[in-house]
Amino acid sequence: MNQFTEAAVARNPAAVQLLGLCPLLAVSNTVANALGLAVASTVVLTGSAVLVSAVRKLIPEEVRLPCFVLVIATFTTLVNLAMEAYAFDLYQRIALFVQIIVTNCMILARIEQVASKEGLGRTLVDALGTSAGFAAAILILGAAREALTVGFPLAALPPGAFLVAGLLLAGVNVVGARFR
Amino acid sequence: MRPLLRNVAALAVLTLFAGAVLAWFAEVTGDEVARNRLEAQTRILRELIGVETGAGDRAPWRARQGRPYGALGNADLVLCDRDLVVLRAAGSGYGGGFRLAVALDLDGTIQGVRVLEHAETPGFGDILNMPSAWLDSFTTGDVHAVTGATITSEAVMAAVERAVRRVRLEEICPESNESVRDGLVRSRASRAATP
Numbered sequence: 409m410n411q412f413t414e415a416a417v418a419r420n421p422a423a424v425q426l427l428g429l430c431p432l433l434a435v436s437n438t439v440a441n442a443l444g445l446a447v448a449s450t451v452v453l454t455g456s457a458v459l460v461s462a463v464r465k466l467i468p469e470e471v472r473l474p475c476f477v478l479v480i481a482t483f484t485t486l487v488n489l490a491m492e493a494y495a496f497d498l499y500q501r502i503a504l505f506v507q508i509i510v511t512n513c514m515i516l517a518r519i520e521q522v523a524s525k526e527g528l529g530r531t532l533v534d535a536l537g538t539s540a541g542f543a544a545a546i547l548i549l550g551a552a553r554e555a556l557t558v559g560f561p562l563a564a565l566p567p568g569a570f571l572v573a574g575l576l577l578a579g580v581n582v583v584g585a586r587f588r
Numbered sequence: 589m590r591p592l593l594r595n596v597a598a599l600a601v602l603t604l605f606a607g608a609v610l611a612w613f614a615e616v617t618g619d620e621v622a623r624n625r626l627e628a629q630t631r632i633l634r635e636l637i638g639v640e641t642g643a644g645d646r647a648p649w650r651a652r653q654g655r656p657y658g659a660l661g662n663a664d665l666v667l668c669d670r671d672l673v674v675l676r677a678a679g680s681g682y683g684g685g686f687r688l689a690v691a692l693d694l695d696g697t698i699q700g701v702r703v704l705e706h707a708e709t710p711g712f713g714d715i716l717n718m719p720s721a722w723l724d725s726f727t728t729g730d731v732h733a734v735t736g737a738t739i740t741s742e743a744v745m746a747a748v749e750r751a752v753r754r755v756r757l758e759e760i761c762p763e764s765n766e767s768v769r770d771g772l773v774r775s776r777a778s779r780a781a782t783p
Contacts, residue, residue: 471595475602482606486613493617496624 411530415537422545423580427514431505432546433569442550444498446543448491448506452483453515454535457523459483461531464524476519477510484510514542549573629689629704633674635718636691636702672699679747682739683707686716690726690751701726701748712737716744 421427428449435445456479460467467475488506491499499506509515518538523531553572556563563572673692678685684707691699701723703716715722715734722741725731726748734741 466598468591468595468598470591471599474599478599478602478606482609485610489610489613489617489621492624493620496628499624500628 411533412537412540415534416541416544419538420541420545420580421514421538422542423577424584425514425517426577427517428512428542429573430508431512432542432549433566433573435502435505436546436549436553436569436573437564438554439547439550440498441502442546443543444491444495444502445505446539446546448487448502449509449512449515449542450536450539451487452480452509453518453539454532455483455486456480456515457519457531457535458528460519460523461526461528467524472524473516473520476516476524480515480519481510514538549576552576625705632702632704632718633689636674636689636700675751676704677747677751679743679750681706681708681713681743682737683709683713686744686747688744688747688751690748692752696752698726698729698748698752700724701744703744708737708740713740715741 419425422429422432431445431449435441456476459479460476484507487509488499488503491503491506518535522534526534549569549572553563553568556568556572560568562568673694675690675692677688677690679688680686686706686708687704689702689704691701693699702718703723706713706716708716714720715737722731722734731745732741733745
């Protein structure tokens with residue numbers, strides 16, 4: 409299995425590692441919102457990981473975490489500003505969840521484990537793979553919830569997010585167990 | 589270099605770099621962001637005027653962006669029409685500042701309240717997003733704080749009350765024609781006569 413599929417499928421941030429669940433549950437009420445957050449997370453994760461990887465030898469070990477958070481916060485703010493300027497409708501719906509990407513442990517984990525140690529190539533592939541895995545999870549959850557809303561209105565509400573996400577995770581575990 | 593100095597230097601350089609990048613990008617997007625915010629507020633205000641009074645084609649209302657108005661305290665006058673005054677008021681809730689538009693008729697009765705901007709927690713702050721039975725309850729004069737969103741709802745109630753109390757309707761339409769001012773004075777006088 410190559411590095412991209414490993415990051416996206418075998419170590420899927422949402423379905424396997426259960427990271428980034430707050431935005432996953434909160435913003436998956438429609439496919440459009442899910443897509444918006446997936447794109448925002450991809451830009452922040454990829455941008456921060458590549459920048460950290462490029463300057464990793466200059467970052468002192470003791471202050472690496474504040475440095476990583478500073479880089480992530482900068483990219484998050486850039487994405488937030490871009491959204492407010494060029495995608496205002498989407499911004500009004502999901503701005504809060506774009507802003508809290510900065511606390512998303514999925515992103516800090518990839519930077520601590522990969523970007524701060526590996527070169528640009530491996531970091532980029534890992535970031536894109538992780539982003540693709542997160543995007544797939546949130547889009548599938550968003551599509552399932554939007555489709556279920558027709559006969560099961562609860563699916564669009566917060567409790568529905570837990571129910572549908574729980575069922576999807578159970579499905580992922582069943583399929584995963586077959587492959588192992 | 590000593591470790592402490594190295595750490596401080598690394599953080600300082602990175603912070604300066606991040607600040608510079610963000611300042612540049614805020615400059616690039618600033619105009620567009622301001623335009624979007626203004627458009628969104630205009631939409632809400634139009635809705636407030638159209639829906640609450642049933643009048644579709646009103647005279648273009650005079651926007652007074654950021655111009656303090658003596659008789660209004662800290663509220664802004666947005667619209668001063670023949671039978672409607674719209675004020676913009678501000679307050680501070682649980683998650684940060686919010687801005688409101690309050691429509692009054694010439695008796696000083698609230699005709700509608702809309703939230704232009706807020707930063708309350710999603711879920712708890714939902715009473716501020718339209719459609720909102722709670723915001724509509726301002727027009728009935730029977731408004732109560734909302735359980736679970738006490739800070740938010742009490743802050744909005746206080747801000748509306750502040751704006752309405754401070755407004756002296758006789759003084760806020762100096763450029764409007766005499767009949768409007770007569771009407772204002774009359775409606776106030778008649779209200780005073782009927783306790």
